Amino acid sequence: MLGLIRRKSSWYTLVAIILVLISARFFLRRTGSSLASTGASDRGQDSASAAVAAPGRVEPVSEDVKLSTEINGKLDKVLVEEGDSVRKGQLLAVLVNDDYRAQVAAQQATLAQKQAEERKTRNGARAEERREAEAAASAQEAILEDARGNMERYQKLFEGGATSQEEADRYLREYKVAKAQYDQATQHSLFVSEDTRQEDRDRVSAEVALASAQLEQSRALYAKTFIRAPIDGAILRRYHRAGESVSNSSSSPDPIFALGSRGALRVRADVDESDIARVHVGDRAYVTADAFGGKKFWGQVVRLGGELGRKNIRTDEPSERVDTKILETLVKLDDGQELPIGLRVDTFILTKP
Numbered sequence: 001m002l003g004l005i006r007r008k009s010s011w012y013t014l015v016a017i018i019l020v021l022i023s024a025r026f027f028l029r030r031t032g033s034s035l036a037s038t039g040a041s042d043r044g045q046d047s048a049s050a051a052v053a054a055p056g057r058v059e060p061v062s063e064d065v066k067l068s069t070e071i072n073g074k075l076d077k078v079l080v081e082e083g084d085s086v087r088k089g090q091l092l093a094v095l096v097n098d099d100y101r102a103q104v105a106a107q108q109a110t111l112a113q114k115q116a117e118e119r120k121t122r123n124g125a126r127a128e129e130r131r132e133a134e135a136a137a138s139a140q141e142a143i144l145e146d147a148r149g150n151m152e153r154y155q156k157l158f159e160g161g162a163t164s165q166e167e168a169d170r171y172l173r174e175y176k177v178a179k180a181q182y183d184q185a186t187q188h189s190l191f192v193s194e195d196t197r198q199e200d201r202d203r204v205s206a207e208v209a210l211a212s213a214q215l216e217q218s219r220a221l222y223a224k225t226f227i228r229a230p231i232d233g234a235i236l237r238r239y240h241r242a243g244e245s246v247s248n249s250s251s252s253p254d255p256i257f258a259l260g261s262r263g264a265l266r267v268r269a270d271v272d273e274s275d276i277a278r279v280h281v282g283d284r285a286y287v288t289a290d291a292f293g294g295k296k297f298w299g300q301v302v303r304l305g306g307e308l309g310r311k312n313i314r315t316d317e318p319s320e321r322v323d324t325k326i327l328e329t330l331v332k333l334d335d336g337q338e339l340p341i342g343l344r345v346d347t348f349i350l351t352k353p
Contacts, residue, residue, distance in 0.1 A: 052278055054329065056269035056287060056347040057312070058339045060260030061332065062231060067257045069095065070224045072247045075240055075256070082238050086229040086259070093256055095246075097225035104222050107215040114211045118204040133189035140182040147171070147178035233261040236341050260341055265333045267299065269347040270311050270326035278351040279304065285331045287345040299333035301349060 073095035080092050151171045158168035237258035240246055247254050267287050271279055281304060286296040305328035312328065331347060339345070 050278075050352075051348040051350055052271060052275045054269040054271045054275075054326075054347045054349070056267040056331070056345050058265055058267055058287075058341055058343045058345060060233065060236075060341060061264040061266050062233060062259075062261035064236060065231060065233075065259040066253065066255040067092070067227065067230065067259055068248060068253065068255045069227060069246050070248055071095070071221065072245075073097075073225065074245050075242050078238070078240070078242045078256075080235050080238070080257075082235050084235045086233060086235060088229055088232050090229045091226055092229055092235075093227040095225040095227070097222060100218070100222040100225055104215070104218045107211065107218045111208070111211040111215050114204070114208045118201075118208050121200050121204045133185070137182070137185040137189040140178070140185040144175075144178040144182040147175040151175040227256060229259060231259060231261060233259045234341075236260045264335065265337055265339060265341075266302070267331040267333065267345060267347055268312065269329045269331060269349075271329045271349070273308055273325040273327065276304075276308075276327045279327075279329060279349050280351070283349050283351055285347060285349040287331070287333070287339075287347050289339070289343055289345045291343070297333055297337045297339060297345075299331045299337070301329060302332045303330040305329065 075093055076096045077094040078092075079094075080086060086092065151174070154163055154168045154171045157163040158165060235257055238256070239254075239258075240256050246256055279301060281301050283301045284298065285301055286298045288294065288296060308325040308327055311324060311326050329347075329349070331349070333339070
């Protein structure tokens with residue numbers, strides 16, 4: 001009886017082991033199928049997208065604004081340093097401008113003088129001037145009458161032999177001088193009493209307009225000695241210090257500052273000519289930099305260049321070819337990304353086959 005019980009127990013144990021083995025085999029088969037499916041899915045996603053790699057450089061969305069002077073001169077003051085944030089219209093530097101300021105003051109005085117002459121011409125002589133001119137004419141008339149009486153009396157004396165020819169001629173000359181002075185005083189009195197002629201008014205108006213234009217020209221030159229920020233942004237680079245000379249030359253640019261907006265960043269990447277057919281506006285992209293380890297800074301392709309050109313960015317690879325043609329591609333980084341302006345990065349653009 002005891003042997004029968006032992007045989008039944010062994011049989012039950014064998015059946016249990018067989019059931020466990022069957023269950024384990026079924027579980028492994030399902031797990032393997034799931035893993036195989038997952039692997040196929042990953043491989044399919046990898047094959048559905050690929051990355052075009054290109055070197056790039058970080059820049060502000062506004063691009064670098066090279067700020068120079070419109071006139072030649074010497075820097076008197078430099079008021080900002082690299083890294084400073086500035087507002088549009090903020091004063092950044094001042095040229096030596098003593099001569100320009102003096103020219104403005106001289107033109108202001110000239111304009112004031114011409115305006116006074118214009119008012120005088122348009123208003124005519126004052127009442128006091130008219131009365132003064134009339135009194136002067138009356139005084140000269142009295143002198144003339146006295147000279148005429150002396151001249152006539154000595155002329156009769158000479159004819160009667162009571163005086164000499166020289167004496168008679170002297171009184172004749174005095175009469176002629178008195179007559180000329182009287183005529184002059186009379187003409188002046190008539191002049192100040194008459195209304196101003198139109199041609200005189202036109203002349204003084206033209207002189208005022210010319211003086212005003214010269215003043216505005218002096219002020220414009222003076223204003224150009226003050227270097228102001230054209231945009232909101234930051235000072236990316238300062239090229240000159242106070243005391244150094246700066247020039248305005250189209251053939252040889254001489255910037256004082258480089259400005260850029262830090263509100264948004266983008267990357268200017270050099271895409272190799274062999275990859276340009278795979279890159280399109282709207283493609284997602286990310287950049288990495290050695291200084292930030294494996295961190296990815298995401299963005300999107302926003303513009304493709306219109307023609308191929310030479311490389312803008314050189315890497316440190318000794319095998320790099322410098323004669324390769326590239327297509328300049330702009331990747332705008334997502335908002336909130338912070339990277340130093342000018343940092344060299346590796347750009348990866350996700351494309352579809």
